[in-house]
Amino acid sequence: MLQFHRVTIEDKPFVDGFVRAENSRSADFNFGNIYMWDTSYRQFLSSAGGRLLTTLKYEDLPFFAFPIGSGDLGPALEAMEEYAAHEGWPLRLRGVTDGHRELLEAAYPGRFEFAEDRDCFDYVYLAEKLASFAGKKLHGKRNFCNRFEKEHRWEFRRLTRALFPTCMEMLGFWQREFENPPDGLEEEHGAIIRALMRWDALGLEGGVLFADDMCVGFTVGERISSDTFDVHFEKAYASIPGAYPMVCREFARQILGDHPEIVYLNREDDMGQANLRAAKLEYHPEFLLRKYTARERS
Secondary structure, eight states: OOOOEEOOGGGHHHHHHHHHHHOOOOTTSSHHHHHHTHHHHOOEEEEETTEEEEEEEETTEEEEEOOOBSSOSHHHHHHHHHHHHHHTOOOEEEEEOHHHHHHHHHHSTTTEEEEEOGGGOEEEEEHHHHHHOOSGGGHHHHHHHHHHHHHOOEEEEEOOGGGHHHHHHHHHHHHTTOSSOOTTHHHHHHHHHHHHHTHHHHTOEEEEEEETTEEEEEEEEEEOSSSEEEEEEEEEOTTSTTHHHHHHHHHHHHHHHHOTTOOEEEOOOOTTOHHHHHHHHTTOOSEEEOOEEEEEOO
């Protein structure tokens, strides 16, 4: 029987091996997100057949994450099936991409049914486009940046520990802008705190936007595959025209300067929030990375 253990920061080297083997553009499969959001998803880890096995809670129901790694799916699926039967769970997988779906269908034709998780689709953009906002589709963002640059004495600084208090203060003011806080705001606040507390161990990167000596935005992310960087958090004052596009553009430029091999920026999902969905679509993603829940038919 599999032995699972609760996620800790010491698991990063263990998980990173599977992440490198998977080389996925999905935001679900990097240790940063696994660790930062663990208080929400209560994840436990194990492995079988060269693949990472993860149990999690989603809307208080038990699931497995798709078993990332390399090699035959058989040992991992058999181990999960045995564990699910022992716990009295149905065999259900979350974070299933189109590529994962093809693997499951090829190995186990007709065994699983798949339901799209539209609220969990990742928005994936060309890094070069966000670094310049070139072209007709992004002229509005480019104009906002031009206005911001004309109206403010500004700079974009690399996020370091010295700026953590500044970012947390800004985050507090940012949260007070909401008359009706969106779902998940408290969980996100906790995830940001966990990110900053384990900044070096997690290998995170970020930037902070200042206007007239005031912090007006910050952002945090990490490289997740050979050609993709995941932007975990992006905060700016919506009341300051151009603040959000400036944070996006300047972080894209910083990423490309540090990681010239990066092609895509994954700006994660919209959590089913209509305003967030509209805002992400305004940046014209190169594609949406589809996600499914797979459930064993029997």
